[in-house]
Amino acid sequence: MNCASREEWLGALVMRDLPFDEEARAEEHLESCAECRAQRDALARFVAELPPPAPVPATRSRRGWAVVAAALLGCVVGFLAARAPAGAPPGRAAPRATATFLCPEAVGFVQRGLDGVPADRRAAIAARLR
Secondary structure, three states: OOHHHHHHHHHHHHOOOOOHHHHHHHHHHHHHOHHHHHHHHHHHHHHHHOOOOOOOOOOOOHHHHHHHHHHHHHHHHHHHHHOOOOOOOOOOOOOHHHHHHOOHHHHHHHHHHHHHOOHHHHHHHHHHHO
16 A cells, blocks of 8 residues: 555545455555545544434335235225125125125135135245245
8 A cells, every 4th residue: 555546545444445455554554654644534534424324214025015915905805795785774794795706715815814715825825925
């Protein structure tokens, strides 16, 4: 390391981004060079005064979104299944035929949970949720 190439290595030294052997050579040069040492100290003070980086917002995993979608589907199906047919007195539940627009796996899941889904489909569902 030398004063002529200081711009190439001084910033990396302050940010602790130099490989171990280059860092040792830089520190060795700084012991004997007051000008480079002063530059390092000034740069280190500047870096210390910088504000911390803004936190990165957390993102939901695919599994998290799948759980949210399944819960929403369950709410919609439950609402449709409990909705009274037109002209029926209040409190009368809709017939089971209301849910026939759903695939059989969805109806089975809503009615009996995961046990209502055929075994071969459970593996495919579990693979998608991973």
